[in-house]
Amino acid sequence: MAVVPPVWRVGEFVLSLTAASEATRRAYRSDVGQFAEWAARAGIDAPGDVDRRRLRRYVSFLSVRGLSGRSVARKASALRRYFGWLVRCGAIDVDPALGLAAPAGSGRLPRVLGAAEMCEMLGDGTVPENPSEMRDRLVLELLYGSGLRVAELCGLDRDGVRPHSAHVEVIGKGGKHRRVPLSEPSVALLAAWRDGGSEGFDAQRLRGRAGRDPAALFVNLRGKRLGTRDVQRILDRHAVTPTHPHALRHTYATHLLDGGADLRVVQELLGHERLATTQIYTRVSRERLREVYESAHPRA
Template sequence: MNDPCVEHFIQYLEGEKNASEHTISNYLIDIRQYCEVTWGEDARPPYKWKDVDRFTARKFLMFFQKLEMAPTTTGRKLSALRSFYKFLLREEYVEQNPFSGLNLPKKGSYLPQILSVTEVCKLLDAPEKFNEQQTTTNPKQKLWREYMVARDAAILELLYSTGMRINELVTLPEERIDLLSGVARVRGKGKKERLCPLGSPAERALAKNLELRENVWLLEGKKNVRSPVFLNKNGGPISARSIERMMKKYVLFCGLNAELTPHSLRHSFATHLLDAGADLRSVQELLGHASLSTTQIYTHVSVERLKEVYQLAHPRA
């Protein structure tokens, strides 16, 4: 943004907070929107951070509430600007934090969308069944399609087997996957690492993906010793957006809820573990949650499912 205060804040996030690129990008989005709402889209840095008062800060929040954005989104923007001004205050760029003391929007009750075990199995089988309906006589296309089926199956298996986030998956290098030990070393939020066990189906799917990936590289004639775990059609690393589109295709093919996303597999992973008797602390470690309270949402999901079963099965429910 070419603003000295923002540039200093980014250096602070990278150096002192060890924030990820994703986190920094979100901060910049919120700060840029704040500048546009406060000073207009034509305003140019450096911005007059000292001139902002509590009324201006409240006006920024009201702008997004009028757009009927989710309370979680508005709350994130408040947290981002509050942290930014806290830094400006510490570095004596400003004399007050106008966002300090403003209340977060009240969050509605939220339970994540999950798939049943049967639905998960149906989704994991979808790449192979979907491909059976496709035909081609082109040898190159046939080889690519064979790889794509293995890749899609491995991605879905990995998401459900480990519960990792989609951004953790697309940035996972091959050297962090140990098929012999059956674990993956995942770098999560705050660049914290955790070990994620791999289930046997995920191991087999990953091995097949890596084997067929080599065939694609040979076909393209450009073997790369540091090739991505999952290739896109151009031979580069597959993006998170491509995985979202891929899953949407299989969700619709299976006749499942169209609103399901790759993150729904993470929700399902946690809920199914708790349903089967896993303790909350272990699930917290597997998910890479910093706080146990974040993991506790899945206990509510399990209770809600128990209530549904009770209502359907009990004669006097």
């Protein structure tokens, strides 16, 4: 991506997103920067020259390029937030992005892993002796057993996890804290990780490398806090079929509803602000029931 001229104040806008995750800030920087590049090709040199018609044309341009409805909607959301910030800062007088709409998403249901696939991925529940395997298993247990987002998992600190506690405090979207219950295997793995496993990993894999993030509960082979790509590599090593880390969170929610959990409880566990966000999993659960019925009943 080309360097965006200072007049667009993209850096200042990103810094204003204090409650957003690092991933969201990166995405918004990219989204606004891409729009600024497109606008420059159309002869628009500053955000004050953007009008509603131009924004609608840009959204149509994104759709024609073949981007998914979800991606276009996120980019439109970034522009609404950006131009709203410019108005609040007094940089522009009129917000051209008010009510900017984007095509609806495809409605594709999230992938849910089966019980057999999860059992093969997570093993028999015993605590591995190898520190690297212990770290990987604990990461997978927290994603599925507690439904953590990847950013929440990577953001866990050593001091934030209490020994033998049945809960963990995480910082979710918007900087909101929530208390999440831990599965029994997670409790056992966390105890082992704190009681020598983490130090064993550092000695085995980091080989005394200086610069190990002292606060992070999990680090990669460079001693840095575990990141999204690191988590994907862990999953690639253990998953039976190609799987995205977020699929474990989808599976967590769907299995709870399959087991009779109340939708409001699942909403709280996932940290969803709106119940409508959680309700997609009721649809997933119904679809799964239908598949079982059609495959098992002779008159289906």
